[in-house]
Amino acid sequence: MEKILSEEALSCFRQLTAEAQHIVICAHVNPDGDALGSSLAMKKYLSREGKDVQVVVPTSFPDFLRWLPGATEVKVYARHEAEVADVVKAADLFLVADFNDPSRLMGLQETVMDNPAPKIMIDHHTAPSDFCQIVASRPEMCATAEVWCHLLDQMGELEHISHDEAVCIYTAMMCDTGAFTYASNRPAVYECIGKLLACGIDKDKIYRNVFWTASPARMKLMGYMLYVKMELVPQMHASIMTLTNSERRLFGIKNGDTEGFVNMPLQIMGMRLSVFLAEDTEHPGVIKVSLRSVDDFPCNEMAARFFNGGGHKNASGGRLQCNMEEAVKTVKNAIRAYETLLK
Numbered sequence: 001m002e003k004i005l006s007e008e009a010l011s012c013f014r015q016l017t018a019e020a021q022h023i024v025i026c027a028h029v030n031p032d033g034d035a036l037g038s039s040l041a042m043k044k045y046l047s048r049e050g051k052d053v054q055v056v057v058p059t060s061f062p063d064f065l066r067w068l069p070g071a072t073e074v075k076v077y078a079r080h081e082a083e084v085a086d087v088v089k090a091a092d093l094f095l096v097a098d099f100n101d102p103s104r105l106m107g108l109q110e111t112v113m114d115n116p117a118p119k120i121m122i123d124h125h126t127a128p129s130d131f132c133q134i135v136a137s138r139p140e141m142c143a144t145a146e147v148w149c150h151l152l153d154q155m156g157e158l159e160h161i162s163h164d165e166a167v168c169i170y171t172a173m174m175c176d177t178g179a180f181t182y183a184s185n186r187p188a189v190y191e192c193i194g195k196l197l198a199c200g201i202d203k204d205k206i207y208r209n210v211f212w213t214a215s216p217a218r219m220k221l222m223g224y225m226l227y228v229k230m231e232l233v234p235q236m237h238a239s240i241m242t243l244t245n246s247e248r249r250l251f252g253i254k255n256g257d258t259e260g261f262v263n264m265p266l267q268i269m270g271m272r273l274s275v276f277l278a279e280d281t282e283h284p285g286v287i288k289v290s291l292r293s294v295d296d297f298p299c300n301e302m303a304a305r306f307f308n309g310g311g312h313k314n315a316s317g318g319r320l321q322c323n324m325e326e327a328v329k330t331v332k333n334a335i336r337a338y339e340t341l342l343k
């Protein structure tokens with residue numbers, strides 16, 4: 001297992017958590033399995049320490065994560081703005097989970113940043129912004145939950161975690177690695193998994209709960225996307241797929257039903273880059289961009305340069321303020337700009 005914090009930072013972490021009474025753990029907009037799983041695991045640990053702890057997210061999370069132990073207690077700002085804002089205002093300590101820039105909090109950003117309470121970042125994205133007193137940022141790790149797992153070990157707490165805590169950590173790591181099919185070659189990942197399995201978790205059931213559970217609407221949309229909407233740029237080894245809100249309505253698509261669609265074109269032999277464009281359900285005129293790549297293609301660079309975003313080398317995203325037609329044009333420009341790497 002790996003050390004996450006220096007001795008000095010660790011004692012600061014212990015002091016801040018010991019002194020706090022009302023801790024808010026916040027995760028990023030459109031929380032994924034890692035954001036939610038790592039936040040819930042942190043909540044379970046801090047609750048055992050006798051703290052009042054709330055997990056707060058800007059927008060709701062997909063249905064396939066609703067079974068996670070504690071998920072129903074997560075406070076969703078988009079659903080209960082006033083109530084969640086009050087919880088945030090009352091916090092005397094923040095844990096920043098699975099993001100590293102306040103802008104990822106969207107509508108919650110101002111309320112969180114206006115509260116002067118100390119902030120502790122636990123994350124695995126590159127280039128963290130400077131807004132936290134303690135920064136546990138390890139971009140080489142597969143998930144924020146992996147960072148948390150090592151940190152629990154460093155604190156001598158990993159032996160004491162509950163079955164539910166282990167489930168949350170494992171689920172988070174599994175989600176951010178596509179069930180350990182990418183970003184998961186470090187042996188330390190499997191040291192963590194060994195410790196989690198020793199808590200009695202059923203990893204096969206967790207896999208089924210997350211990856212092998214779909215609504216009829218999702219299955220039908222998947223077929224439509226692959227058959228009708230997947231546009232290949234074969235000479236560039238790239239693929240573009242688009243989804244509009246009227247298509248969402250046509251298929252009866254719910255939040256989370258399109259999870260993982262961006263990965264599908266990468267199954268095509270030789271494909272290096274997949275781009276998925278979706279109209280934002282909450283912000284008209286905004287297109288959410290998702291990028292996935294294989295091997296060395298840096299889609300986080302592309303996301304920063306063309307899509308006002310960022311992320312990991314092989315999985316990143318961003319946003320465009322335009323209509324779908326213009327967004328596709330921007331994607332084609334981006335692909336052309338990276339011709340030498342893609343061809």
Ligand code: 5GP
Nearest residue numbers: 290291308309310311312315316317318319
């Ligand atoms: P997804 O395509 O699943 O929405 O996002 C994949 C990854 O890209 C996320 O884990 C996150 O690291 C990054 N990402 C997605 N959207 C944005 C964005 O708008 N800004 C930044 N900086 N990163 C993003």
Ligand code: MN
Nearest residue numbers: 034098144176
């Ligand atoms: Mn993550």
